[in-house]
Amino acid sequence: MTKVSIKQIAELSGVSVATVSRVINNNGRFSEATRKKVLQAIEETGYQTNYVAKSLRMQKSNTIGILVPDITNYFFARTVQHIEETLFEHGYSTIICNTDRSLEKEKAYLEMLKAKMIDGLIVISGIKEFDLVDYSSMNIPVVCIDRKPTGKASSVFIASNHYEGAYLATKHLLEKGVKSPVILMQNRESSSSSERLKGFKAGLKEAGMPFRTDTNLLVVDSRKNVLRVEEKTRQLFLKAFSKLETCDGIFSINDDLAILALDCLKELGIAVPDQVKLIGFDDTLLSRHTSPKLSSVAQDTLKLAETTCENLLSLIQNPSLAVSKQQLVPVHLVERETT
Known part of the structure; x- marks a missing residue:
């Protein structure tokens, strides 16, 4: 199938390239009739957005990286699940990286995530404190769960009490x-x-x-x-x-x-x-x-996830407000038969 460009969609719709872009991104002013014409042209041609080019152009990928030490661990798995669900609802996809508590693997994943142009990073636990210097060249907000960040860069540390x-x-x-x-x-x-x-x-x-x-x-x-x-x-x-x-x-x-x-x-x-x-x-x-x-x-894995996503999305939307802070989420005791 011949690749269809946004310019061709504009010609088929009888509108400008800028208008097609506004419809695709649902951003800006356009009439309902224009929206229907553009969407019809997209459906008939099978046009797909080139997300790589879009990311390079807009410096935004709508993708979040998540470093987790052991995805088989119940606490980590439940927390990641809640995070993924919340971010998906806000239009973000996630790249989940299972580091297996290996610093070498973690560094390799950080390089990969940098190449993917992620918009934010979530670091869950780990074998030592997370050195912000290791990711500083990515220039993105970072939220750490149960793993204290070190370094001068702004960050958010969230943990259960x-x-x-x-x-x-x-x-x-x-x-x-x-x-x-x-x-x-x-x-x-x-x-x-x-x-x-x-x-x-x-x-x-x-x-x-x-x-x-x-x-x-x-x-x-x-x-x-x-x-x-x-x-x-x-x-x-x-x-x-x-x-x-x-x-x-x-x-x-x-x-x-x-x-x-x-x-x-x-x-x-x-x-x-x-x-x-x-x-x-x-x-x-x-x-x-x-x-x-x-x-x-x-x-409370749900509260941890919600607090994490709330902070990360806020930092993405308002990078100038970035500061270093710490938040603790309450825990509670469940008495059963072993005590």
Whole structure:
């Protein structure tokens, strides 16, 4: 099929090229009769807008890049889903990049997104703080979720109140009679895990209990999604839990770890919640189907997504108003059968 140009559409419609452009972009003044003539010509010829040329001309692609460390993770997947739906409603398409917690992969994706001329970037979590210098040449607004940005460029940092969530979980365990609580963590750093550890310590301090790494902290070596390396992680858990003779309550940094911990406790013959009480973080779908059902701290993924999109779209539409700010989204505790 011969490629049809906007000039040919204008000739067939009996209007100017500028008028055709206004109709296509639904921007500017034109009559209903003109709109119908242009749309009829477009339909008859099968004309399609050259979006690459349009992006170069207007310096706008109506595309948003999203960096996510693990798309199989329930929290990340739900947040990205809400973001995509919201942006689509505002006329934006999304390019979702699963970095697998790899800095090399992340840098490669940033280069690709730069070539795609994206209008904005959303960065969700990650293994370290997001250095704004790495993307500064893209000259676009950035919103970070659960990953603190560094550098001099303006940005928005949005996160669940992880400190509050961990504090609530710890306080809940203590109110249930736990005397020797343990926080269960993975050995990878993130702003969210750091805040959850602080919240756990705050809960202990309020109860007059000192935090000791030998009795209140259990770290497992699992740098990727624990569900992908379940058997290796399970063996680590079994070995570690067998040494926790005084532990009668566990706050897990996430539900995936909590669910594996629940299985290991059963294998060791430790009854939950009678001997050890257990609470997770994220309130995933699986937490409602374990036996016993897992207590957890719920994050509001919809609110996180809405807040993210609201800030990003505002920055795109008003780039001169760009500033650095931080917003926290409340969490709440969901009590089930493990506590």
